[in-house]
Amino acid sequence: xxxxxxxxxxxxxxxxxxxxxxxxxxxxxxxxxxxxxxxxxxxxxxxxxxxxxxxxxxxxxxxxxxxxxxxxxxxxxxxxxxxxxxxxxxxxxxxxxxxxxxxxxxxxxxxxx
Amino acid sequence: xxxxxxxxxxxxxxxxxxxxxxxxxxxxxxxxxxxxxxxxxxxxxxxxxxxxxxxxxxxxxxxxxxxxxxxxxxxxxxxxxxxxxxxxxxxxxxxxxxxxxxxxxxxxxxxx
Numbered sequence: 001x002x003x004x005x006x007x008x009x010x011x012x013x014x015x016x017x018x019x020x021x022x023x024x025x026x027x028x029x030x031x032x033x034x035x036x037x038x039x040x041x042x043x044x045x046x047x048x049x050x051x052x053x054x055x056x057x058x059x060x061x062x063x064x065x066x067x068x069x070x071x072x073x074x075x076x077x078x079x080x081x082x083x084x085x086x087x088x089x090x091x092x093x094x095x096x097x098x099x100x101x102x103x104x105x106x107x108x109x110x111x112x113x
Numbered sequence: 114x115x116x117x118x119x120x121x122x123x124x125x126x127x128x129x130x131x132x133x134x135x136x137x138x139x140x141x142x143x144x145x146x147x148x149x150x151x152x153x154x155x156x157x158x159x160x161x162x163x164x165x166x167x168x169x170x171x172x173x174x175x176x177x178x179x180x181x182x183x184x185x186x187x188x189x190x191x192x193x194x195x196x197x198x199x200x201x202x203x204x205x206x207x208x209x210x211x212x213x214x215x216x217x218x219x220x221x222x223x224x225x
Contacts, residue, residue, distance in 0.1 A: 034213050049213035098168050104154040
């Protein structure tokens, strides 16, 4: 059974520092891995989608890496801003899961001015 | 706007009532889902439909009944609501294959 873990559960950094969020999964047989952002009381916004054949994806200040063999992904956010404060969720779609997203519990990020 | 839209955004109701949540996507995706986010903010799948056919039913009480009239719509009907059903329910869609998900903004259900 696939399990997704995110460490740390919470993170507070001063503005301008780089953020490093970790995600690990137990079964490397995945189709893809997706990073989402959730603001309090809001829905999920997709940040980056990494297919199983890819090693990384980049969008602006965001970069996500994927090491399928070790079951790890890392989301880097460069030069953090207070607007980056949110909960970041990692989720994988397993090869035998019929498209089901398996989520981690999230990392709650606070960027202080 | 291309999106996944669900209504209502908030739903407050008494125990024992029956309620529905509607979801529509205009992204042309083949697969739609319902996810539940509990009080600890953990997201878990409830149902998945592909082209109007039920694909995943993740041990959800049969008081919950999804209905997909066409591949752009997936509604969730809940009978005999219980206090424990209080949660945020998210609709989502994805294309066939290994495409990424798009989520709706959620429906916060409160049962009193």
